[in-house]
Amino acid sequence: MRYIWTLCLLACALIHPVHAQEGPIEFSSSPCSSLALGPTDEVVHLRRTYLLHGAEQTTRYRFFADEECGLPLYTMVFQGGIELGDSVPDLEGTVEATVRFDRVLFTLDSPRGLGAAAECADGLFEVGVQRDVTEETCLFMRPRSECGFDHDIVKIQDGVATPGFRTADMCSPEGRPKQLQSAGASFVEQF
Numbered sequence: 186m187r188y189i190w191t192l193c194l195l196a197c198a199l200i201h202p203v204h205a206q207e208g209p210i211e212f213s214s215s216p217c218s219s220l221a222l223g224p225t226d227e228v229v230h231l232r233r234t235y236l237l238h239g240a241e242q243t244t245r246y247r248f249f250a251d252e253e254c255g256l257p258l259y260t261m262v263f264q265g266g267i268e269l270g271d272s273v274p275d276l277e278g279t280v281e282a283t284v285r286f287d288r289v290l291f292t293l294d295s296p297r298g299l300g301a302a303a304e305c306a307d308g309l310f311e312v313g314v315q316r317d318v319t320e321e322t323c324l325f326m327r328p329r330s331e332c333g334f335d336h337d338i339v340k341i342q343d344g345v346a347t348p349g350f351r352t353a354d355m356c357s358p359e360g361r362p363k364q365l366q367s368a369g370a371s372f373v374e375q376f
Contacts, residue, residue, distance in 0.1 A: 301324060
């Protein structure tokens with residue numbers, strides 16, 4: 186589920202030549218996406234928002250209990266930076282991305298998300314209160330001191346930014362995905 190970060194930063198860098206105006210760029214999967222983020226992940230229902238500004242990014246993954254994204258569970262926000270690398274062989278238009286995590290924030294959006302909250306930090310969260318979990322184990326995220334970077338891939342095509350299909354350990358270059366996820370996030374605006 187570290188899918189977010191990479192996409193945001195990569196998207197900004199890849200579409201920059203297309204848009205002459207300087208400033209932040211936003212991608213969103215609104216209204217809702219249902220997909221598996223990696224081979225060990227079950228299908229999740231989420232809205233992803235990527236806000237890119239140069240080499241900096243903020244990614245928000247908001248998870249829901251239903252396919253319509255009407256029953257909120259929890260939200261994770263990732264802030265940091267991204268560096269684009271080489272083209273990915275056999276995946277046209279796809280490049281490597283190394284995503285840096287400066288901050289990871291977790292918010293319990295409703296009591297329905299208590300199961301996920303139990304797997305984050307000490308599990309003690311109040312509904313609607315955002316908490317910094319950067320140096321904690323939280324769901325699929327390890328503490329930044331153990332894993333401060335995510336090695337991912339991204340493809341930007343026809344206004345859609347698509348990250349890599351998650352692997353078991355993306356903390357090292359060897360764990361970089363070999364294929365893309367089935368759904369991405371669409372370009373919203375540059376402002």
